[in-house]
Amino acid sequence: MTSANQTSEIEYGNAGETEESPFVPLPYKIVSKHKDTQDIATIAIEPVEGSIKPYKSGQFNMLTAYRVGEVAISISSEPTSAKRIVHTIRDVGAVSHALINSEIGDMIGVRGPFGTDWQTSDPGDADYVVVAGGIGLAPLRGAIFELANQIGKKRKVNLLVGARSPDQIIYVADMRRLEQLGVKVYETVDIADSNWRGSVGLVTELIDKAVFDPSNTKALLCGPEIMIRFTARKLIESGIDPQSILVSLERNMQCGIGLCGHCQLGPYLICRDGPVFTWAPLVKDLLSQKER
Amino acid sequence: MSDIKDILAKVPLFRQLPEQAIALLSECAEEVSFEPETQILTEGAMASTFYIIKSGEVSLQVQQPQSIPLIIQTINANSLLGLSWITPPYQWSFDAITLEKVEAVEFHAACVREKLSLYPEYGFLIMQSILEVFLERLQATRTRMLDIYGVTKEVIPGD
Ligand SMILES: Cc1cc2nc3c(=O)[nH]c(=O)nc-3n(C[C@H](O)[C@H](O)[C@H](O)COP(=O)(O)OP(=O)(O)OC[C@H]3O[C@@H](n4cnc5c(N)ncnc54)[C@H](O)[C@@H]3O)c2cc1C
Numbered sequence: 001m002t003s004a005n006q007t008s009e010i011e012y013g014n015a016g017e018t019e020e021s022p023f024v025p026l027p028y029k030i031v032s033k034h035k036d037t038q039d040i041a042t043i044a045i046e047p048v049e050g051s052i053k054p055y056k057s058g059q060f061n062m063l064t065a066y067r068v069g070e071v072a073i074s075i076s077s078e079p080t081s082a083k084r085i086v087h088t089i090r091d092v093g094a095v096s097h098a099l100i101n102s103e104i105g106d107m108i109g110v111r112g113p114f115g116t117d118w119q120t121s122d123p124g125d126a127d128y129v130v131v132a133g134g135i136g137l138a139p140l141r142g143a144i145f146e147l148a149n150q151i152g153k154k155r156k157v158n159l160l161v162g163a164r165s166p167d168q169i170i171y172v173a174d175m176r177r178l179e180q181l182g183v184k185v186y187e188t189v190d191i192a193d194s195n196w197r198g199s200v201g202l203v204t205e206l207i208d209k210a211v212f213d214p215s216n217t218k219a220l221l222c223g224p225e226i227m228i229r230f231t232a233r234k235l236i237e238s239g240i241d242p243q244s245i246l247v248s249l250e251r252n253m254q255c256g257i258g259l260c261g262h263c264q265l266g267p268y269l270i271c272r273d274g275p276v277f278t279w280a281p282l283v284k285d286l287l288s289q290k291e292r
Numbered sequence: 293m294s295d296i297k298d299i300l301a302k303v304p305l306f307r308q309l310p311e312q313a314i315a316l317l318s319e320c321a322e323e324v325s326f327e328p329e330t331q332i333l334t335e336g337a338m339a340s341t342f343y344i345i346k347s348g349e350v351s352l353q354v355q356q357p358q359s360i361p362l363i364i365q366t367i368n369a370n371s372l373l374g375l376s377w378i379t380p381p382y383q384w385s386f387d388a389i390t391l392e393k394v395e396a397v398e399f400h401a402a403c404v405r406e407k408l409s410l411y412p413e414y415g416f417l418i419m420q421s422i423l424e425v426f427l428e429r430l431q432a433t434r435t436r437m438l439d440i441y442g443v444t445k446e447v448i449p450g451d
């Protein structure tokens with residue numbers, strides 16, 4: 001099925017609801033797979049019997065690699081009525097390795113959707129600065145397409161992407177598509193050879209290039225926490241209200257539904273109160289503190 | 293052509309400077325433009341000029357043996373290009389090549405150094421502005437050294 005909002009080669013979207021227990025993963029089949037970088041791949045999955053509830057951009061699912069384990073993975077598809085869901089996974093440990101090495105036709109388990117969202121389904125008339133570092137673009141992908149599809153004549157949407165090197169940038173084809181939809185895309189890397197035509201430097205340096213009205217701008221940030229801290233500071237210096245900055249955070253998860261305490265950050269449980277938080281007053285002080 | 297003092301007064305880096313300091317700098321400055329792919333600075337050459345980029349982007353590059361150059365950093369509009377003119381031996385450490393058409397203000401380094409020492413009260417303020425650039429670049433370099441995006445995993449145990 002093709003939706004009016006379809007924006008990627010990979011079809012994605014919501015499925016019908018289910019009344020299953022939040023602890024029981026539903027079987028989904030991998031229907032497409034794309035290798036983004038040496039250690040990151042994007043899979044599209046479809047329900048086999050029963051599907052998860054509708055989701056919003058920024059929420060996550062718990063994905064099970066059968067006989068290996070379960071991990072929290074952000075939903076990277078734009079919420080539509082399509083049945084497919086897209087996830088982008090980086091190979092760092094046993095579960096992510098098993099998921100990323102699954103083949104088309106293989107089954108995985110899905111629980112979700114969980115957590116808070118980017119609030120991009122109705123963006124009002126605000127400008128947007130979306131800042132992503134590395135695989136931090138994955139939780140933002142659905143939100144960016146949602147914004148791009150509602151860009152209108154006045155709204156400015158800036159996507160600032162940072163990565164280690166050009167070959168570590170994910171969703172390259174999507175970015176060209178977003179530009180066609182009117183999104184201003186700026187990319188920077190830490191290191192590149194002279195074939196690279198983008199910027200070289202910190203992602204914070206791209207903020208000077210972005211065009212937005214600071215008095216009516218929302219910022220969405222996801223990436224390494226050091227990047228989030230530096231970027232939030234620079235955005236506030238450029239006049240954006242700290243309460244208009246949303247950040248997505250990660251901690252190890254187990255239950256995904258606020259019962260086990262594994263994902264605690266200060267007074268918050270990331271799975272229940274996050275992963276998307278407002279920068280101030282919620283997380284700004286917690287991120288610069290040492291965790292015990 | 294607009295007055296060079298007006299242009300300098302609008303540069304964010306010089307926003308704290310009093311009029312007199314801007315006037316001193318403007319006596320050593322002129323507007324220039326470069327076509328894309330122009331080499332503005334050359335590693336090892338005498339650092340006799342420096343620039344405020346008004347528009348366009350410049351890449352700082354270093355040559356490597358038997359391979360294409362590496363880009364150290366790109367310098368955008370409103371930024372300072374060239375720091376090696378401040379202290380001896382006044383030699384560029386990197387090549388600087390325009391990535392697109394660049395409009396800039398060019399400063400004559402010897403002239404600026406002379407003004408800094410002749411008028412120390414403004415010289416200090418000007419150096420403070422330039423130190424801001426040093427600090428920002430030092431902090432950015434340190435952060436980039438952290439490899440915050442994470443290293444690529446080479447081997448999966450048990451594979
Ligand atoms: C809300 C939320 C959303 C997430 N979304 C995604 C997503 O979209 N895509 C994705 O790939 N991951 C995502 N993660 C991370 C994911 O849940 C797992 O932590 C990750 O896949 C590692 O699990 P593992 O069992 O494979 O490795 P583990 O066995 O848990 O870890 C193996 C090694 O990798 C390190 N490690 C663990 N997690 C990471 C990480 N995220 N980055 C770098 N090193 C790490 C560990 O410290 C350890 O040394 C998300 C996490 C949360 C909380």
Ligand code: FES
Pocket residue numbers: 252253254255256257258259260261262263264269270271272
């Ligand atoms: S993962 Fe169990 S409380 Fe959050």
